[in-house]
Structure formats: C-alpha cells, structure tokens
Amino acid sequence: MPNPVSLTISLSSLSVTVASILLTGVKEGDWGKTSRVWRPYLLLAAGGAVLGLLSLSFMYDGENGKLVSSFVATYFLVQTLFIPSVRLHTEKGFSKKWVRLNLFSSCLPIFLLTYVLTNEKRGWQELALSYFISFHVFFNDFILYGILFF
Numbered sequence: 001m002p003n004p005v006s007l008t009i010s011l012s013s014l015s016v017t018v019a020s021i022l023l024t025g026v027k028e029g030d031w032g033k034t035s036r037v038w039r040p041y042l043l044l045a046a047g048g049a050v051l052g053l054l055s056l057s058f059m060y061d062g063e064n065g066k067l068v069s070s071f072v073a074t075y076f077l078v079q080t081l082f083i084p085s086v087r088l089h090t091e092k093g094f095s096k097k098w099v100r101l102n103l104f105s106s107c108l109p110i111f112l113l114t115y116v117l118t119n120e121k122r123g124w125q126e127l128a129l130s131y132f133i134s135f136h137v138f139f140n141d142f143i144l145y146g147i148l149f150f
Contacts, residue, residue, distance in 0.1 A: 010057035013076035032149035
C-alpha cells in the first residue's frame with residue numbers, strides 16, 4: 001500500500017513547482033546558450049525523472065516514508081527556484097554560480113533518496129527508478145545543462 005503522506009507531500013510540492021512555471025512562463029532566455037537540438041532530450045529526461053519521483057512516492061511503503069517524502073518535496077521545492085535563478089543571471093546579470101548552485105542543490109535530496117532506498121535493500125523497480133533519477137539530475141541537469149547553458 002502506498003504511503004499517503006509521501007504521495008500527498010510529493011504531489012503538493014510538484015504542484016507548487018508547476019504553478020511557479022505556469023505563473024512565470026517560459027522564455028527563450030531560460031535556455032541560455034543551450035542548442036535547440038538538446039532541448040527535447042532535456043525536457044523528455046526531466047519528464048521521466050518527475051514521473052519516476054511520483055512513481056517512487058506511490059510505490060514506497062518502507063519505514064522511512066516521511067524521510068523519503070521530505071527528499072522528494074525538497075527536490076521539487078529547490079526546482080521551484082531554478083527559473084528565478086536563471087532569470088537573475090540572464091536578465092539582471094547575477095553570477096552564473098547561483099544557477100549552478102541551484103542545479104547542484106537539486107542533486108543532494110535525490111542522492112540522499114537513492115542512498116536510503118539502497119540501504120533498505122528495496123525492490124529492483126524502486127532502485128532502478130532512484131538510480132535513473134539520480135543519473136538525470138546529476139548528468140542532465142547539473143553537468144549537461146550547466147555546461148550548455150553558459
């Protein structure tokens with residue numbers, strides 16, 4: 001049986017993230033110098049990671065439910081700051097270090113989530129999802145987007 005607290009927190013924090021994107025809209029400058037060739041891949045991978053996090057929230061029934069949901073919520077809430085940090089750089093001239101710091105900050109709750117699931121010796125589906133999400137957040141968001149953007 002899925003953990004209703006974990007699922008509720010995850011859906012709520014995702015809703016805040018989506019609402020912030022809808023309210024601020026997406027601008028061409030949000031992509032920085034990222035080539036149009038890379039954009040579909042980055043969006044598809046991000047969508048897969050979000051679906052993976054929601055799936056984990058639904059599937060997870062372990063002893064660390066509140067901890068797992070706090071990692072998921074923290075990830076989504078840090079993501080809420082992503083577009084504002086990008087715009088502070090592109091529109092206001094703030095240092096690109098803030099964008100990279102935001103991207104790196106997104107990695108931490110996902111790495112902790114993967115660590116908890118690995119130590120609990122969860123099923124292969126949960127572990128595969130957590131490793132896929134960790135890979136996406138670190139390589140696609142932090143490294144690839146962090147390099148392509150500037």
